[in-house]
Amino acid sequence: MKFIELPSPNFDARNRDVDMIILHYTGMKTGEEARQRLCDKASKVSAHYVIEENGDCYRLVDEQNRAWHAGVSSWRGDAETNARSIGVEIVNPGHEFGYRAFPDAQIDVVIALLKGIRTRFEIPLRHILGHSDVAPRRKEDPGEKFPWDRLAAEGLGVPPFDGDASAQTDITYEEALRALSAIGYDAPQGDHAAALIAFQRHYCPASLGQGFDPRTKDALISVERAVNRAV
Numbered sequence: 001m002k003f004i005e006l007p008s009p010n011f012d013a014r015n016r017d018v019d020m021i022i023l024h025y026t027g028m029k030t031g032e033e034a035r036q037r038l039c040d041k042a043s044k045v046s047a048h049y050v051i052e053e054n055g056d057c058y059r060l061v062d063e064q065n066r067a068w069h070a071g072v073s074s075w076r077g078d079a080e081t082n083a084r085s086i087g088v089e090i091v092n093p094g095h096e097f098g099y100r101a102f103p104d105a106q107i108d109v110v111i112a113l114l115k116g117i118r119t120r121f122e123i124p125l126r127h128i129l130g131h132s133d134v135a136p137r138r139k140e141d142p143g144e145k146f147p148w149d150r151l152a153a154e155g156l157g158v159p160p161f162d163g164d165a166s167a168q169t170d171i172t173y174e175e176a177l178r179a180l181s182a183i184g185y186d187a188p189q190g191d192h193a194a195a196l197i198a199f200q201r202h203y204c205p206a207s208l209g210q211g212f213d214p215r216t217k218d219a220l221i222s223v224e225r226a227v228n229r230a231v
Contacts, residue, residue, distance in 0.1 A: 001057065001112050003049075008039045008060040010046035010068050018063070020085035020127040021117060022070055022134060023110070025141040026050070027094030034091060035060075044068060047087040049113060055105040057113060063120065073134035075127075076184045081134050086117055090142055101145050114156045125230040126184070128157035129202075136185065136198035144205040158226045160203045161219035171221065176212050179220040183227050199223075 024047065026034035031052045037043050038050065038060055047069040050058040061067040069087030073079065090110060092102060117123065130146065131139045152159035171179070180187040180195055187195035196216070200208045204219035 001109070001116060003057050003059040006035060006039060006050075006058045006060055008046040008067075009041045010038070010044055011061045011065040012068075014064065014066045014083055016080060016083040018084060018086060018121040019123055020075070020081065020129065021114060021123055022081065022085045022087050022129055022131055023142050023146070024069060024087065024089045024131045025092035025094045025143060025146075026089050027092070027096060027141060029093055029097050031091035034089065038089065047089040049087075050089045050091065051106055051109050051113070052091045053103050053106050055103075055109040057109050063117070070131065070134060072138065073131075074186050075129065075134045077186075086121075088113065090146075092142070095140050095143065099143060099145060102142075102147060107147055107150055111151060111154050111156060114151070115154070118156070125155070125157055126227045129184075130198075132198040132201055133185070136194040140201070144201045144208050148202060158203075158223060158230050160205070161215070161222050163215065163218050163222065171217050173212065176217055176220055179224045182224050183220070 028034040035050055035058060038046050046061055046067045048061045048063055048067050050060060063086055066082050067087045068082060070081035070085060073081040093099065131141045148157060148160050151157045177187060177189055177192055180192060180199060185195035185199060200216060203223050204216055207213050207215045210216065
């Protein structure tokens with residue numbers, strides 16, 4: 001695919017093999033504003049790619065280098081997210097500036113980019129994640145409007161739960177927490193609220209903010225099984 005080269009000074013050497021993709025929204029008023037920040041040495045933040053709403057794709061950091069996009073984060077107890085991941089910023093004003101649906105033209109390019117990345121690196125489907133998945137106490141992106149189902153249909157990630165709230169899975173609070181942690185979230189007992197919200201944003205947006213409701217319990221078991229099968 002075609003890239004617009006926009007080198008950022010904000011990167012360093014990797015010390016890990018790449019096995020994750022982390023998706024973000026820019027969370028700024030315009031894509032231009034976001035690109036300026038990601039290329040500003042003083043900001044100390046960057047990403048490998050930025051995808052505009054019209055589908056333009058900017059390459060800021062070479063994939064062989066470590067971009068500074070995830071911040072304080074972890075997945076399955078591993079806190080070196082930047083070292084092992086490709087960071088993709090998707091232009092959207094986010095929850096602070098008027099969160100909106102992601103245009104089809106933009107998502108088409110996200111899908112094409114991710115397919116290319118997966119041909120270059122051995123990235124399991126369970127490791128195609130959002131920023132809020134790996135940093136649930138700090139981040140909300142790419143948020144509940146992001147079309148994870150479209151990505152999954154293209155073989156790019158574990159599918160969101162598509163069931164109803166029929167409570168087919170009657171599990172206890174402790175079992176629900178175990179499933180949340182087994183999927184990969186940092187969700188210790190008594191401090192699980194942020195991780196649960198992040199799970200719902202990604203895998204069960206119809207239950208966002210509803211706690212361990214019946215649909216969420218079903219989703220937790222369904223997604224845990226899917227994660228265990230994913231390669």
